[in-house]
Amino acid sequence: MARSTPGVTRQRLIDEAVRLFSTRGYAATSVADIQAACGLTTGSGALYKHFPSKRALLEEAVRQNMEAVARRAAAATAERPADEDGRAALERMARVVWESLEGDRDLIRIMLREYDGFPELFERMWEGVLASVYAQGAAWIAAQKELGRADVDDPEAAGAVLLASLTYYPLLRAMIGHTPGGLDPERFLAAWVEHAAATLRLR
Structure with missing residues (x-):
């Protein structure tokens, strides 16, 4: 029989709840569970x-x-070399996005499955996570265009399309355990970087 454990912390309750909500569902998980x-x-x-x-x-x-997510984004921006090659920048940013989504895999699974029950709560999560990722991507593309390193008509739309394909990979894996085309992460990432560089006509 389970007994009271003084060392159990508030964070442990959060971690276990997120794990159970993501595997069983919010409604099916009780406080006792x-x-x-x-x-x-x-x-x-x-x-x-x-x-x-x-x-x-x-x-x-x-x-x-x-x-x-805010801490990861700030760290990624601070670590970026001023003279970073365009393809290297795309790969680094892609890895930051994937790291963020992978680290929040259980919570994202909950958001996708339970959205109807908590629209306001998960809207805040969208704005704080995915929407900020899209905004930062568009800002980077616009900056590259301004510097003459990229040639793209609509940085915001180009960023949305590229990031949609990038985020689809970890989201699909989180939801159903499969990846687009059954590709391993490194193979997908290499192809994505090449596709993004061609789309943006990086110089």
């Missing part, structure tokens, strides 16, 4: 010492996700 996954007695009410409700726990997971 989350407590049991943390090694707590199911009827102890220990979760309520940290969160007023199951929804509040999910809201905190989304808030943490948005903060983590």
